[in-house]
Amino acid sequence: MxxxxxxxxxxxxxxxxxxxxxxxxxxxxxxxxxxxxxxxxxxxxxxxNRTAKNLVTGRTKTVGLIITSLQSPYFIRLTEGIQDVLENKGYHLLLCNTKFNAKIELENLQLLREGMLDGVITSTGSLTHEVMVELIRQHYPMVFINRLFDEVKNEPARAGFVMGDLHYAGLNVTRHLLEQGHRQIAVLYGSANSTSNILRLQGMEKAMADYGLRPRPELLRCVPNPPELSSGLDDTEGVWAYRETMELLQTHPEVSAILVFYHPMLSGIMKALREVGRKVPESVSLVGFDDFPLAPYLDPPLTVMGQPVYEIGRAAARLLVQKIEDPTLRVAEPIVLKPDFTIRRSIAPVPARYPAMAAE
Incomplete structure (x- = not known):
């Protein structure tokens, strides 16, 4: 009984x-x-009896977190920050892994519509802008991480936005490389529609414009996310990054620095560099975005522009709880946190024996 x-x-x-x-x-x-x-x-x-309590309060005390991968150190650290705040506030966390699949993401968001979740934090980009804007305009409590929607910028809504300063990240990494004499800078990134990638590239463009330069489109390489890859056991980010890097270095040997926006690509990029005899940092500099535990232990240790991922998670959770508990709360501006630039041994000035790399 x-x-x-x-x-x-x-x-x-x-x-x-x-x-x-x-x-x-x-x-x-x-x-x-x-x-x-x-x-x-x-x-x-x-x-x-949580069910009885939910009927009385109209709340489930459960929040959904939608991410794209359970293997990424970025999402692991993000989840830790979110969970630490939610536990302290008496909320439970339901983790939803979409595996870059828009259908799975939509199914999980349906739990919010059906009242099974009090709110959602999402850090994915699988669904179209149109779908997400529709949800925002229905005033569900939601917080987006590293994603913005110009369509609802000036509209009152229960959605909130938390992000790293991605424009600053792209600007300062590029500026540092330019100060080292680099001019032929390549970028490998994921989705072309990602807010993160767009802002980083805009920061890069601004830094180069300050030097009277522009990024070369042929050096900006988009490596597809998993659903965009053709089927097959070898179609991982690393394999595709390897193929893209091999083609890049064969057609543009003047490249002196490579920026990597998504670190799962690094294994393929470093394999390609070894195979063509381009040693880091002696003949090519390498910079990653978003720090991860193995970065200091690579050979050489990887220079990274890292977002304060744990603090982003905490800020997102605090904001969502505020929006759940105060339906009248409207936060117009995104919460933006500065990244940390950790310089290790994977970057160096352009070597004098490669004059083409410094050519403008």
């Missing part, structure tokens, strides 16, 4: 209201009384 909160109150010698405050983590309860109630709950095996 299920133990009730009333029975817990009787056994602990307190009111039902006091037990309710302990269960819901709301209101003041003296520490000794709280400890006595929790001891009784453990003794009798009391489990709160």
């Amino acid at each position: 299920r133990v009730t909160a009333k029975q817990v109150a009787e056994k602990a010698g307190v009111s039902l209201a006091t037990v309710s405050r302990v269960i819901n983590r709301s209101g003041y309860v003296e520490a000794s009384v709280r400890a006595r109630i929790e001891a009784v709950m453990a003794e009798v095996g009391y489990v709160p």
Whole structure:
């Protein structure tokens, strides 16, 4: 037979209201009384009836997080930041891995529409702008990470936006390379429609414009995300990055630096560099975006422009909880956090024996 909160109150010698405050983590309860109630709950095996509570409050105390990969260190760290805040606020986290599949993402967002989630944090780009704008305009509590929508920029909505300063990242990495004498700078990135990639490329363009230069379109290489790849066991980001890098270096040997916007590509890029005899950093500089645990242990250690991923996760979770608990809250401007530029040994000035690399 299920133990009730009333029975817990009787056994602990307190009111039902006091037990309710302990269960819901709301209101003041003296520490000794709280400890006595929790001891009784453990003794009798009391489990709160969440379904009944949800019917009363109209909330599930559950938040969805939609990501594209469970293997990425970026998403692991992001999830940690989100979960730490939600646990402290008394919310549960439902993790949804889309594997870059728009259908899976839409199915998970349907849980929000059906009232099974109080809100959603999403850090994907699988769905079209039109679909996401429609959701935003329906005033569901949502927070987007590293994604913006100009269509709703000036509209009141319950959506919020948290991101790293991606324009700053692209600008400062490129500026540093230009100061080292690099002019033939290549970029390998994922989706061409990604807000992250667009802003980084705009930052790169601004840095080069300050030097009277422009990025060369033939050196900007888009490596497809998994759903865009043809079927086959070898069609991973690393394999495709390897093929793209081999073609790039064969047709443009003057390339002196490569920016990598998505670190799963690095294995393929570094394999290609080894095979063509381009040693890092002696004959080509290499820079990654978004730091990851193995970056300092690569040979050579990788220079990275890293987003404060954990803090981005925490900021997104705090903002979503605020929007859930205060439906009138409107945050017009995105929350933007500065990245960290960690210079290691994978970049160097353009070598004098490669004059074509410094040609403008």
